[in-house]
Amino acid sequence: MPETASDQELIDEMRERVAEARKSLSAALGAGDGEAAWEAALVALTARGRFGIRLGLGRSRSLLRALDSPEQGVRGALVAGTNGKGSVVALVSAALNAAGVRHATTPSPHLVSYRERLQIDGKPIGGLPFARAIDRALAAADQIEARVGPTTEFELLVGAIFDALREEQVKTAVVEIGLGGRLDAMHAWDGGVAVVTNVGLDHERYLGDTIEAIAGEKAAIIVRGDRAVTGATLRGGALDAMRHRAARVGAPLRIAVxxxxxxxxxxxxxxxxxxxxxxxxxxxxxxxAVNAAVAAATIDALREAGIADVSADALRSGFAAARWPGRMELIENAFGPTSGRDLLLDGAHNPDGAAALAEGINDLGDDLRGAGKTTLVLGAMADKAVDALCIALTESERLRGATLICTSVADPRSLPPADLERIAKAAGLGSSTIIAADAAAAMRAAATHHGPVVVAGSLYLIGAVREGLMRSGVLPNEGLL
Incomplete structure (x- = not known):
């Protein structure tokens, strides 16, 4: 995705694509054809990625007002943080499910289908209702464009999400911030509970190049009237930033330990x-453990705010049952029913996430199964701190001695495999290296070995691998393909 609005020629091309897609969308909605409607809606939505990343809340707020403010009927938790957002949301969602509380979550990014970005009670919303919501959001965007300019993909998604929740009569949500906090489009909504999981270095181009600066951006989601929760530590002044912001707006702050x-x-x-x-x-x-502490504190804050009442038994049941695809996700016999080989998927894409993965692999020890040395399939985005990520992965002896397969993902920002190989070698990651053009080729190469396989470095890579596993029947389709 471009980082700034594209040139006029590309914008004109986008408008043509959107216009054609909206014609197809209108026809499909009229016919009640959910699959065709969803395909057209997705084209109309994602084409707005041409407008790039434009931080700010003005367009999101204007769009929501044009939709008659659907977000005002939803309460819940807004979750920011460098790492752990998805895990915290997954744990809270599992507890809400166990308590019988109907609710929505908004995982970001999706792994296989865009519909994963809006889930109700843990299941992706259907294509037809999501398409209808996108259609209404597009119409609202038309109304405000002359005044605030064209909405981006993510701003439009915010409008569609809350419009869909109103139509589905969902009153409770646990919502992930996409980038930072203060100026992220999703911050146009305040649910009453604000959560910052932790703070590390990531997205420095947009958020600042120190933990303190990034913490300030994330802490800004705490507003007057909120109850606040954080798992941030003293590292780099992150916890001080949370305390300062909470005190400034008079929000009670829970520090989860x-x-x-x-x-x-x-x-x-x-x-x-x-x-x-x-x-x-x-x-x-x-x-x-830290994510669980943050999630439990979030459940307490939701209860105190009168948003959702989850008993201790429901919390215990939910936390035990919680699963989070693509994050330390252990898949048995992925290479055949008698292979005895584990596949471990983890979307670690920054140094802190990579350090957590390396520690997790060390802790698993012989519980990570396979008859031979480990294979590491690695792909990364060029705009990430790939050198630091690779160094963090070397904290695992298994990964230092692994067969390393460097690959690419279907995104313009993907780091070329040859460049990734060079960086990994300099970090001391892997004992031998294979270059694979894409995720499918990487997994075919991994299948020829005999030890456990770890896939990491990018959630886009994890999504491509999970899609392949769904198509081959190793993982359930879940209606996403």
Whole structure:
């Protein structure tokens, strides 16, 4: 995606694509053809990526007003953070499911289908209702364009999401911030609870090049009248930024800190949580202890705000059942029913995420199964701190000695595999290297080896691998293909 608005020729091309897609969308909606309507809506929505990333809330707020403010009927938690957002949302969602609370979540980015970006009770919304919401959002965008300019893809998505929730009569949501916090389009909504999971270095071009600066951007989602939750630490002044912002707007702040942790191998972990005692977490990796503490504090804040009442038993049941695709996701026998080989998928795409993955692999030890040395399939975006990411991965002895398969993903920002190989070698990652043109080729190469396979470096890569596994029947389709 371009970082700034494209030149006029590309914008004119986009307008033509959108116009044709909207004709197809209108016809499909009239015929009640959900599949065709969704395909046309997706073209009309994603074509606006040509307008690039334009931080600011003015267009999002104008669009929501043109839609008659559907966001005002939804309360819940707005979740920001460098890492852990998805895990926290997955844990909170699982607890809400266990308590029977109907709710929406907005995972970002999606892995296989764009419809994953709006889920109700953990299931992606249907193509037809999502297409209808996009159609209404497009019409609203037409109304405001002369005054505020063309809306971007993500601004339009915000409008469509809340319009769809109004139509589906969903009153509770746990919503992820896309980039930063202060100026992210999703911050046009305030649900009453503001959560910042943690703060590290990522998206420095937009958010600043220090943890303190990035923390300030993320802390800005805390507004007057909120209850605030954070798992941020003192590193780089992140926790101080949270405290300062909460005090400035008069928001009570919960600082989530986990207690004693017991690792359970392939079965997750036990962690002591304030007010709940020892709780089993179904997600893998000791870093999930902090995410669980943040999620439990979020549940408490939702209860205190009168938004959702989740009992201790429901929280325990939900946290034990929680799953989060593409994040320390362990898939057994992915290379055949008798292969005895594990496939571990993790979207680690920044140094902190890579460090957590390396630690998780170390903790799994022999519980990561396969008869031979590990294969690491790695792909990364060129605008990420790839050198630091590779260095962080070398904290795992398995990964230092792994067969490294460097690949690319279907995105213009993808780092060429040869460049990735050079950076990985300089970091001491992998004992031998293979170049693969794409995710499918990388997985075919990995299948010829005998040890466990780890896939990491980009959520786009994880999505491509999961799609392949769905098409081959290793993973359930879940109606996404």
């Amino acid at each position: 986990p207690g004693e942790v017991e690792l359970l191998g392939r079965n997750g972990l036990h962690v002591e949580l304030e007010g709940y005692g020892v709780v089993r977490i179904g997600l893998l990796g000791r870093h999930q």
